[in-house]
Amino acid sequence: MKKFKYLLYIVLLTSATGCDKYLDVQPLESISDTQTIFDKSSAETAIRGVYSALSNSNYYGTTFQSIGYLSGDNIQWTGSQSQVQEFINKKVNAENATISGAWTAIYRTINRANNVIAKVPGVTDPLLTEALKNQIVGEAYFVRALAYFDLARTWGGVPLIVTPTSNPTQNRGIARSTTAQTYAQVLKDLETAEPLLPSTTDRFRATRKTVWALRSRYHLYQKEWAKAEEYAAKLLSDNTFQAVKPYSAFFANDARGTQESVFEIFYSANETNTHRGQWQPQTNGGTRQWAPNDALVALLNDATKGGNRSTLVAKDNQNRWYGNLYYRTPATDPTYVIRIAELYLIRAEVRAQQDKLADALTDLNVIRSRAGISPSTAASKDAVLLDIENERRLEFALEPHRWYDIVRTGRAAQVFNVTDPNRLVLPIPSGELLIDKALVQNPGY
């Protein structure tokens, strides 16, 4: 029996040695979240992570963008997923997977920005200059402003999260702010970002110029016409930005970062943009889940309306039209967040709103002339505004503007036949309401 005990001890002890160490296995693909941003290099990689979130397929990759154009009147759906048809019918359910995907992706972007905003200022690394530190934090503020802007225009007021999440109990149970408060957060972040950023031109990352461009759009949405005009002018007077000719020059032939671009999101063979898959026909390796509808095809191919913007659509081997803005192989198509054309059209619109019709037409006709169509000769304010609205429909035919434009101008009833004002904002995803009791659904859903 003694022998037995002795043996037992040997077996147990030899195996137990180093057990704690044995059970401590660390990953090689990830790092612990306890020490993340602590020097120049980690600060730089963290801000890239923020842009990466912006480029995610659920945000500016595909999903969020699709809300903007599917909800308009340019696109038809050919697939079997009814979540797409709900946008086209303008009867979006709270169960819709597109809205929950976008909502989640936007807040993930905000959390990444919050990490940079909270942690980078505290980094003490002699290699991390004050200028670089400011730039990184300024970029994070810009991205957060864009994220809240997108949330506000899609859902109205949302919970405002401005600190990073480090455990599951944080940043939940926070009630929605009002739409005004959410837009106020956008403005505040843009105002904070502006002085931190350099006044250089970078078409893939935020600079002071990118902030001005988004401010111009922000003031347009707020109907602060003069401010919108002021900020648009800052870019329109900058010769690093041009409405490149012809229209297709900003995207065709694998173009990237042209003078047209104020802010575009970068994709590469390793960081692909899956957007093309939804547009391209099967013979080009896509699914053509959604395609330009007959009305849009007719407009784009009308030489007096679409002009050379007809390059946005093409025909496949079964004579079906497809959208051709996102087409590259490998899938490196940029996402065009802000183009100089938008600033021309913003300034045209706000000038018209301020009854500066001739100036308005000057800006509008830059875009029309680039498209190869005759100048607008609209004579009344309403006519100019309508021409601008129609111009935007074609200029941004496959970009996410149409829905937001018609909603912000209050013309959804006339243009989309949407008479229920509750339908002008989308429902908060039902899954979010289930988990977070502090969230309240938009009325009518």
Added chain:
Amino acid sequence: MKKKFLLQLWVSILLIPLGIAAQSPEATINATLSGIVSDEKTREPLIGASIQIKGTTNGAITNADGKFYLKTGQKLPFTLIVNYIGYDTREVLVNTNTIEIRLLANAKQLSEIVVVGYGTQERKNLIGSVSKVDPSEVSAIPVGSFDAQLQGKVSGVQISSPTGVPGETVNVRVRGATSINADNDPLYVVDGVFVNSNSLQTISTGGKSSSPITDINPSDIQSIEVLKDAEATALYGSRGANGVILITTKRGNFDQAPKVNFNASYGQAKAVKLWELTTGPEHAQLVNEWWINTGKDTPSLNRTEANRPFRPVSEGGRGLPEEQQTYDRLGEAFRTATLQNYDLSVTGGTKTTKYYIGGGYNDQEAILKPITFNRASFKVNLDQKINERVQVGVSNTFTRTYRNQARAGDGPQGGLLQAALHTPTYLSPYNEQGVLVGRAGFDNLTLLLENYDVNSTSLRYIGNLYAEAELLSNLKLRTSWGVDYNNYNESEYWNTFLLLGAQGGLATSSISQFSSLLNEQTLTYRKKFGTKHSFGLIVGNTLQSDVLTRTYAEGRGFANNSFKIISSAATTTSTQSWSKSNLASFFAKADYVFNSKYLVDFSLRADGSSRFGADRKWGYFPAVGGAWRIKQEDFLKDVKFISDLKLRASYGIVGNQNGIGNFAAQGLWTGGAPYQGNPGIAPQQLANPDLRWEKTNQFNIGIDAAVLEGKLSFELNYYNKYTRDGLLQLALPSTTGFANYWSNAAEISNKGFELNINSVNYDRGGLTWTTSFNIARNVNNIEKLENPLRYGSRELILQQQGTPLYSFWVYKQLSVDPQTGNVVYEDVNKDGQITVADRQIVGSIWPKFFGGLTNNVSYKNFELSAFLSFQYGNKIYNHNKFFGEGGGARDAARIIFASNNARWQKPGDITDVPRPDGVNVNNYRDGGSRWLEDGSFLRLRSLNLSYNLPKEIARKLRADGLKVYVNGTNLFLLTKYTGLDPESSASSEQNAQGIDLGTPPQPRSYQVGISVTL
């Protein structure tokens, strides 16, 4: 009595498998005895039976003819003890120098040796709930793996084959399911090695995945034991919650002449039926009807009779419905598949060595082109006695499994059944220029079949090296070192004829390597105290380390279709991944038997897992069990009618950690967030330092009884399992920036019973008829879940507190209004409109009961066996039909099923198929209950007729035995399900079961085979 028991135990457990090697004492009398041992009924000689002179260690083993020869050294008369596994031990009084001894096969198998955790036991001493299966009973069923063969054979084990593709994952559930996000698969142990049962497949085959269990050749398996209750599984504590399946492979016997076994079978398989589709004209008619109906509903659409899609070509239409052609694509995609299987093995042994060498080759075509499954395996098991006390041995399995794979499920591109089934029948495979084109967004079927090039090769080694030493007479030490290594190599090539390769071709390569290293020590002690007390103790430890690495490369843009390797692609990308988990365990089990009547045992296992929070790594899993052999009591001893009666009960806690990420408890940032070609970092997951083991408490009570000399026996078990701290990816509000985090947040219960009945119905004059029947019921319920979780296509599955796992969440169709032709759904909240709030749970995938029935009739050399399996009361969602009954709204984008012809057309029509209108508007709503069907079935799984050539004739052919057989599977299927196969399920995701989409059915097959023993 006690002495005899002890002797028997030792003889059967230890000596028999090792052979009797005891040295004969010097014969004092030069007397000899020769004889033959044979089966009482068949008179077949028994090879390897042991003969021992009572009171001595002098004995012998019968040779290949069942004969033995022995120097007795004894005066007549003396008593012989004759032992043979599976037969009653006999004591024979010897009066002559030659003798014929006949042994009676032990029908009730009380002395059957059952493999249990870290040892073996006689069935009569079992406390836990263990089912033993003889794999040879089902070995003729042509599927990829033994688990698929076992369907309906083991009570309480629900096995379903979600696809007719051989070698794909089979769903195995032992006594229900205990977890939402952790695995519900049982633990597989092959010769003491914990083997991986999670598919390494990375390429998409439309929701399904290959089964790693197919790497084990069923022909190499000697026995399969399924451990079900906590007493039986507790020694596997950490991974016992879903049951344990122990596989013992074949080994040789000491002192056995080499025996060669050869098996060959050949057969064919074919689908019993295929989907019934509308013809071209019917399709066109429905589309026109939909067009006009939607025009009436919404005049602004301007859809009228005049501009209907199928109007004369002269009017700009696609031609009248009756002018449409019908193209049969299903016939092109399905085939009569061939099946072949060959196994060759040699077993034998000397006094100190025994061996099993086996080779197998299995080749099966799926009934859906171009899918094939092909396995070549090689097995060597070797045991060597170093001396009387020390033995070493190895088990080795090498397998190469090759698969031609294809997407037989969901997903448009490369989807085989999308191209074959979901493409409208009226559309020609050619365009106007006579070029083959894909329709409806799917590939062209002909091009797909010609150019499909997706394959995988699994190289698998499962091996184990052990040494066993008898330290003291009652104390044995065993150390064992095991490896499960799997190299899984996949490649795809999509040339320019296929949608996925449309842009210059696409090639991918993925190489996964899984290795599991295992070390185990056990000390076993057993001793008898006095005449009535028997005590046993086992202590041990296990260290296991699993590593999974993966390298993936992809190339796009090839010069032409002759270049297929990534190195010649224009653009290439690649990724790599690495993951590891460690497990350390200590365990002990003590048992005590009093007077062969009362048995108790207690076990405890402590498991430490690297996956859990720093202070939560260790889990403790105790179990206690007891049994009362009532038949041994005096008051039953003389009751002839009852031949056995035993009561068993056990209670214990077992754990689960499988299926969660290896780093689930840690807070992590990923390096995979690059921008502009430069690296980026980002938050990945939140830490949960409190993450811990999922624990299942299980109570089991059982009764084993046999009457009429064991001719009728039954086993009844009731169990109650309750799982706490269920591992769950708990959803987080998106405002946190995270989707979820791992936590212990669910509670799930499973309660049920299992009944096994075995009977010998007739046994006279060479005719034997036996029946074996099992039936089980499991009631599953989610006891605690804070927020409901939705899974599957169209969120058809809802996991919600208070209902069973895998419940279907649908809009309940009450009727089709005979006046309007519109569906009437149940308005659950009575608000006058049908919204998502009106979705409700209607049934689940769980059957009310399930089981199997086997009948065996043997007459002389013929044997006929019929094996039925059944399931009653489960639901299945016919998702193919959902797509196929779109009422024309999907127009040219989707097939229409023939069942849609029964749609409502005019007031007064009574039907359950509504009038055609827009998809998801109302009548063809996603998640409608019309496609939720009863999945009950009764299936003749296998019918087998075999003929054993009489020994004398076989001898003339220089064979020991020769058997020929014919086997048929799925010869009939009784079901109300309108799809092809009520077991079909599109996805191997465990939370999305029971949705039938694009799945080839299990085929009907016929095989002939021959088995020769030399």
